[in-house]
Amino acid sequence: MPFTIRRAETSRDFEDYYTISFDLFKRFFYQGSKESDEVLFEKHKAELEKIDFSDPDRRLYVAHNEQGVFAGALWVGVREQGFVWDLPEEIPAWVYDVEVVPAFRGQGLGRQLMLQAEEWTREKRIKRIGLHTSHDLEIALRLYRDMGYKEKSIIIRKNLAGDTTLPATPFTTRVPRPDEDLSEYYRMRLDSFRELITGGASLSVEDIRERYPGFKTAFDLTNPARRAYLAETADGTFAGFILAVLQKKGEEKRVWLLDLQVKPQFRRKRLGTLLLRLIENWSYAQGCKDVQMFLNVHFHGAVKLFQSMEYETTNFYMEKRLL
Numbered sequence: 001m002p003f004t005i006r007r008a009e010t011s012r013d014f015e016d017y018y019t020i021s022f023d024l025f026k027r028f029f030y031q032g033s034k035e036s037d038e039v040l041f042e043k044h045k046a047e048l049e050k051i052d053f054s055d056p057d058r059r060l061y062v063a064h065n066e067q068g069v070f071a072g073a074l075w076v077g078v079r080e081q082g083f084v085w086d087l088p089e090e091i092p093a094w095v096y097d098v099e100v101v102p103a104f105r106g107q108g109l110g111r112q113l114m115l116q117a118e119e120w121t122r123e124k125r126i127k128r129i130g131l132h133t134s135h136d137l138e139i140a141l142r143l144y145r146d147m148g149y150k151e152k153s154i155i156i157r158k159n160l161a162g163d164t165t166l167p168a169t170p171f172t173t174r175v176p177r178p179d180e181d182l183s184e185y186y187r188m189r190l191d192s193f194r195e196l197i198t199g200g201a202s203l204s205v206e207d208i209r210e211r212y213p214g215f216k217t218a219f220d221l222t223n224p225a226r227r228a229y230l231a232e233t234a235d236g237t238f239a240g241f242i243l244a245v246l247q248k249k250g251e252e253k254r255v256w257l258l259d260l261q262v263k264p265q266f267r268r269k270r271l272g273t274l275l276l277r278l279i280e281n282w283s284y285a286q287g288c289k290d291v292q293m294f295l296n297v298h299f300h301g302a303v304k305l306f307q308s309m310e311y312e313t314t315n316f317y318m319e320k321r322l323l
């Protein structure tokens with residue numbers, strides 16, 4: 001069945017979009033809320049009304065069938081902020097939302113809307129387009145993969161069932177002292193990031209600081225919500241480091257891993273496993289049900305390690321190169 005896609009213009013177009021987008025937005029932004037759907041819908045609408053779709057860097061499209069019945073919508077735009085590894089001048093376009101009315105699903109409209117997003121991106125001369133999706137949106141995930149989108153980063157999660165035993169390793173671990181010199185860890189962190197963005201080419205610390213301002217070259221470990229463990233060999237040589245933060249949102253507590261680094265010569269000796277287990281046990285002791293991490297998939301060793309420890313991917317940040 002052919003569909004017509006055009007820019008949203010009338011108040012009816014916007015009302016249609018507010019309605020169709022409510023379910024997904026409710027899941028992402030108002031999960032667990034005790035307020036009624038009517039109240040949440042008004043909030044949702046008020047949030048969307050703040051967005052200026054007349055901005056040339058943002059576009060809302062609506063789709064109709066031959067009878068003029070509203071069938072779907074697409075919100076595409078230049079992403080306001082890239083990821084830490086995106087150069088400011090190379091931030092991808094972003095599909096903020098693509099929705100097809102249930103009665104019109106399975107008829108190619110989702111793909112048609114995505115192609116429209118790609119066309120808009122090419123017209124803007126933006127090289128890449130990206131999107132975020134979740135593991136339970138299986139059909140969407142399949143469509144994006146089929147259209148050539150590949151995950152660039154993921155959120156992984158593990159549900160914690162209790163305190164677990166630590167693997168036997170030749171390393172000792174401890175919480176770093178507040179005044180401890182962690183320059184060796186920060187150097188290693190920087191090397192991993194440099195490898196990620198350049199594939200090993202040289203780039204000075206100053207260049208990294210200037211061109212990737214979101215990359216943290218040091219952390220404030222006096223913040224009580226943060227927990228770090230440092231690993232050493234028997235002779236006191238620095239071997240690895242892990243850092244996590246406890247996040248409280250209302251009743252909900254959640255731990256996010258911020259970084260994990262094992263010195264190259266000490267890899268594949270269960271040190272990564274040990275450091276992760278320490279954080280998992282600490283998280284459980286804090287009353288958390290799970291641990292999460294936002295991870296670039298190009299950290300292959302880390303992806304494997306998390307898989308070996310039964311972490312599951314919950315969110316996908318995918319990208320496709322267009323130009």
Ligand SMILES: CC(C)(COP(=O)(O)OP(=O)(O)OC[C@H]1O[C@@H](n2cnc3c(N)ncnc32)[C@H](O)[C@@H]1OP(=O)(O)O)[C@@H](O)C(=O)NCCC(=O)NCCS
Nearest residue numbers: 260261262267268269270271272273299301302304305308
């Ligand atoms: C990811 C990292 C922390 C892993 O540390 P590690 O101490 O080598 O991990 P472990 O020895 O505990 O690995 C446990 C299991 O994970 C899997 N694994 C870990 N690294 C792997 C790799 N490079 N390739 C394949 N599998 C790997 C294996 O199943 C391994 O068990 P095995 O050695 O018996 O096969 C380490 O490679 C590292 O510091 N990498 C650079 C920084 C980084 O990517 N950090 C994460 C992003 S913030």
